[in-house]
Amino acid sequence: MIEVSHLSKRYGDIVAIDDVTFSVDRGQILAFLGPNGAGKTTTMRILTCFMPATSGSATVAGYDIFESPMEIKRRIGYLPENPPVYLEMTVVEYLRFVAKIKGLSGRGIKTGLDSALEKCTLGHVSGRLIGNLSRGYRQRVGLAQALIHNPDVLILDEPTVGLDPKQIIEIRELIKALAGEHTIILSTHILPEATAVSQKVVIINRGKIVAVDSQERLSAQVRKSEKVSFRVRRKEALVPQKILAISGVHQVIPQEADKGEGAYIVESDVGRDIREDLSRTIVTNGWGLLEMKPLVLSLEEVFLELTTQEKDVEAASFSAASHQATEENQ
Amino acid sequence: MRNILTLAGKEMQLYFISPIAYVVATVFLAVSDYIFYSQVQFYSGFSLQARQMQGNLPQLNIHDAVFRPTFLNMSVILLLIMPLLTMRLFAEEKKGHTSELLMTSPLSITEIVMGKFVAVLWIYFLLLVMTLHMPLILSIVTDISWKPLFASYLGLFLMGGVFLSMGLFASALTENQIIAAVISFGILIGLWLIGVSAHNTGETPLGQFANYLSMMDHLDNFVKGLIGTRDLCYFISMTVFGLFLTHRVVESQRWK
Numbered sequence: 411m412i413e414v415s416h417l418s419k420r421y422g423d424i425v426a427i428d429d430v431t432f433s434v435d436r437g438q439i440l441a442f443l444g445p446n447g448a449g450k451t452t453t454m455r456i457l458t459c460f461m462p463a464t465s466g467s468a469t470v471a472g473y474d475i476f477e478s479p480m481e482i483k484r485r486i487g488y489l490p491e492n493p494p495v496y497l498e499m500t501v502v503e504y505l506r507f508v509a510k511i512k513g514l515s516g517r518g519i520k521t522g523l524d525s526a527l528e529k530c531t532l533g534h535v536s537g538r539l540i541g542n543l544s545r546g547y548r549q550r551v552g553l554a555q556a557l558i559h560n561p562d563v564l565i566l567d568e569p570t571v572g573l574d575p576k577q578i579i580e581i582r583e584l585i586k587a588l589a590g591e592h593t594i595i596l597s598t599h600i601l602p603e604a605t606a607v608s609q610k611v612v613i614i615n616r617g618k619i620v621a622v623d624s625q626e627r628l629s630a631q632v633r634k635s636e637k638v639s640f641r642v643r644r645k646e647a648l649v650p651q652k653i654l655a656i657s658g659v660h661q662v663i664p665q666e667a668d669k670g671e672g673a674y675i676v677e678s679d680v681g682r683d684i685r686e687d688l689s690r691t692i693v694t695n696g697w698g699l700l701e702m703k704p705l706v707l708s709l710e711e712v713f714l715e716l717t718t719q720e721k722d723v724e725a726a727s728f729s730a731a732s733h734q735a736t737e738e739n740q
Numbered sequence: 741m742r743n744i745l746t747l748a749g750k751e752m753q754l755y756f757i758s759p760i761a762y763v764v765a766t767v768f769l770a771v772s773d774y775i776f777y778s779q780v781q782f783y784s785g786f787s788l789q790a791r792q793m794q795g796n797l798p799q800l801n802i803h804d805a806v807f808r809p810t811f812l813n814m815s816v817i818l819l820l821i822m823p824l825l826t827m828r829l830f831a832e833e834k835k836g837h838t839s840e841l842l843m844t845s846p847l848s849i850t851e852i853v854m855g856k857f858v859a860v861l862w863i864y865f866l867l868l869v870m871t872l873h874m875p876l877i878l879s880i881v882t883d884i885s886w887k888p889l890f891a892s893y894l895g896l897f898l899m900g901g902v903f904l905s906m907g908l909f910a911s912a913l914t915e916n917q918i919i920a921a922v923i924s925f926g927i928l929i930g931l932w933l934i935g936v937s938a939h940n941t942g943e944t945p946l947g948q949f950a951n952y953l954s955m956m957d958h959l960d961n962f963v964k965g966l967i968g969t970r971d972l973c974y975f976i977s978m979t980v981f982g983l984f985l986t987h988r989v990v991e992s993q994r995w996k
């Protein structure tokens with residue numbers, strides 16, 4: 411449904427995205443995961459034909475982004491980073507306007523409006539001025555705007571930003587419910603969100619794709635230990651044993667090295683920096699430290715930035731569940 | 741066409757909600773009425789004198805004595821206030837991120853530009869309609885000739901098209917409304933002053949060209965009651981040129 415190949419975008423000297431390639435099948439949800447400034451918004455703006463790419467190509471719903479932008483625009487719903495709302499309009503006026511410019515008419519407007527209001531639970535604020543709504547409600551109006559014409563493809567840039575934990579769960583449920591009928595790309599910089607919602611995760615960092623995979627496979631790759639490699643002048647049989655004695659270390663793996671020298675990789679508990687203890691052990695034993703460096707794969711590096719705490723959401727999901735339980739008990 | 745009307749409808753709604761259109765209309769009508777009133781006063785004093793001197797003074801017709809100076813002054817006020825009407829058109833969309841909605845909806849840039857232009861032209865039309873009370877009041881007390889009046893209004897309307905298309909262009913250049921207004925003042929005053937300098941450069945080809953570019957003389961022809969193709973062509977082509985520039989700017993901003 412969406413094919414992106416070798417897409418690049420430069421702003422002057424800044425390379426916003428570099429050789430990005432991925433695809434999304436019909437009815438799938440793809441999460442675009444990356445830290446701030448990774449190039450998520452840029453990629454989405456290119457796919458929605460808001461701006462052209464510097465090089466590369468992409469097709470959305472079978473149409474080329476350069477050759478038939480109009481056909482694509484007819485078939486996509488887009489929630490930009492900032493909800494594109496007119497603050498002086500009421501929710502209904504605004505959504506009716508959007509329905510018209512998306513090409514709906516007559517009864518289509520009415521049905522689109524009603525279903526969008528219902529899906530985003532906006533019914534009770536439909537007559538209010540958007541400018542008077544809270545940040546989270548504006549975000550929902552933005553989402554309703556993207557859904558109103560029932561597009562084949564939904565492109566949602568950080569759809570849950572600014573929502574409270576309970577709303578985050580509702581919106582995630584909504585997005586999951588929309589899959590199947592719609593093909594969805596969403597961006598997020600929260601790892602748990604990507605894995606909670608999508609079938610496929612694309613991790614992007616500094617404009618480059620770091621990994622494309624299903625969420626199970628990615629989770630398996632997430633590090634379970636800290637790794638440090640070091641090299642010593644004199645290889646001795648006692649090295650592994652002495653290093654294992656350092657607290658937190660659970661494995662020492664010997665590596666190939668030049669004649670007489672020793673090279674090892676040390677695995678230790680996550681979050682514990684053993685380098686200081688390690689170097690002290692090497693020096694006191696007089697093995698002759700030549701080199702020591704932490705081993706961080708780029709994927710892990712990115713994950714480290716992405717694995718933000720989601721306690722709030724978990725707490726809310728718990729309290730929502732218990733709330734429901736108490737209601738049922740009554 | 742349908743899209744243009746939808747976009748224009750939204751734009752008008754925003755005009756009627758925001759105070760700026762009301763402020764602009766009030767100031768414009770107040771100042772215009774004041775000018776009109778002083779012209780009428782001057783004229784009645786003058787014709788009283790003329791009667792006392794028993795026709796020794798040349799007869800001044802009411803159109804040339806009252807409406808022509810009123811409309812010429814009105815055009816200067818319009819030059820000063822129209823940028824306030826157009827400044828928000830694109831600047832606000834960019835600042836409020838709603839341009840992302842418009843540019844990712846199945847709308848052509850021509851439709852977006854025309855939607856805005858039609859809306860603001862309609863607002864301007866309403867503004868002109870509101871000044872019709874001047875000739876209507878005067879027609880109660882004296883005979884007035886409607887033909888040159890019609891030509892004058894046509895001239896004012898067409899001149900407004902130029903003002904608005906240039907203002908639209910300025911608004912497309914920036915996301916800051918104040919800057920947009922200042923740029924369109926610049927353009928309009930430039931188009932106005934080029935006529936003043938043209939009078940000084942005289943009959944050289946450059947002077948003639950500058951003369952043609954200047955709005956003042958073209959408007960004056962209409963206000964005198966003359967509807968000439970040259971003047972019609974001038975106003976319409978300048979308007980189209982402004983819209984064309986706007987289109988180019990909006991288009992090019994995608995590529996930034």
Ligand SMILES: Nc1ncnc2c1ncn2[C@@H]1O[C@H](COP(=O)(O)OP(=O)(O)OP(=O)(O)O)[C@@H](O)[C@H]1O
Nearest residue numbers: 421424426444445446447448449450451452453599
């Ligand atoms: N108009 C622009 N001009 C210059 N550079 C830009 C422009 N827009 C984005 N960039 C740069 O392109 C890079 C990618 O930006 P982008 O907005 O796509 O990141 P993002 O992944 O959406 O980040 P965030 O999570 O903060 O939304 C950044 O380095 C940014 O500074």
Ligand SMILES: [Mg+2]
Nearest residue numbers: 450451452491
């Ligand atoms: Mg972004």
